[in-house]
Amino acid sequence: MTAEEWTAVRLSLLIATTATLFSLPLGIAIAWLLARGRFWGKSLLDTLVHLPLILPPVVTGYLLLLSFGRRGPIGGFLAEEFGIVFSFRWTGAALACAIMGFPLMVRAIRLSIEAVDQRLEAAAGTLGANPLWVFATVTLPLCLPGIIAGAILAFAKSMGEFGATITFVSNIPGETQTLPSLIYTLTQVPGGDAAAMRLTLVSIAISMLALLGSELLAKRIATRRQTA
Numbered sequence: 001m002t003a004e005e006w007t008a009v010r011l012s013l014l015i016a017t018t019a020t021l022f023s024l025p026l027g028i029a030i031a032w033l034l035a036r037g038r039f040w041g042k043s044l045l046d047t048l049v050h051l052p053l054i055l056p057p058v059v060t061g062y063l064l065l066l067s068f069g070r071r072g073p074i075g076g077f078l079a080e081e082f083g084i085v086f087s088f089r090w091t092g093a094a095l096a097c098a099i100m101g102f103p104l105m106v107r108a109i110r111l112s113i114e115a116v117d118q119r120l121e122a123a124a125g126t127l128g129a130n131p132l133w134v135f136a137t138v139t140l141p142l143c144l145p146g147i148i149a150g151a152i153l154a155f156a157k158s159m160g161e162f163g164a165t166i167t168f169v170s171n172i173p174g175e176t177q178t179l180p181s182l183i184y185t186l187t188q189v190p191g192g193d194a195a196a197m198r199l200t201l202v203s204i205a206i207s208m209l210a211l212l213g214s215e216l217l218a219k220r221i222a223t224r225r226q227t228a
Helices: 003-036 042-054 056-068 073-082 090-114 118-126 131-142 144-160 163-169 179-187 193-227
Strands: none
Touching: 003 042, 003 090, 003 131, 003 144, 003 179, 003 193, 042 090, 056 073, 056 144, 056 163, 090 144, 090 163, 118 131, 131 144, 144 193, 163 179, 179 193
16 A cells, blocks of 8 residues: 555544544433433434434535634634634544534434333432432443444444545545545546555455444443343
């Protein structure tokens, strides 16, 4: 592999990992609200969370550019007050990937929380534990496989994200050029098919390893529960 290809692989892993780690706490909180919450606007929140799944990725990227660009209301404020810039930076690619993978993460975690027996939570509450402690010591450990699955799905989605990313942060080598955008670039130049196929196989291998690792970890957690 060439230096350019290695750079794209490393950048893709960095962006996908950053997007997953930073969105995971919010994903757990939103999943818990949707699974356990009873409040006005719950259906609207559910719709907003899953909207990136049905919107064209280019539309999501364009909305991010309007909002988080240097002239956007959020992006302009962050740039002027804190010096944080998302547009045409790898951090912007991480933001776009986090938003695109967020619905998959929330859905997996929500289903896992809904599968937890609420009688166990109620029993912990009757023993004097506050709701936050019940969540941390009962709900969270029981839904850990779902959290892992959601994180892996978001990671895999981030590794393959193209439309929103290229619209928001463009295709800048060494800064925002991820595996999908480099593969796209190579398919547009003469003689680039071999390199494109090579990177395609690398992308498939990374995704399969992530899914396999998730499955093995979930089985290990299940085995520990049975032997505990």
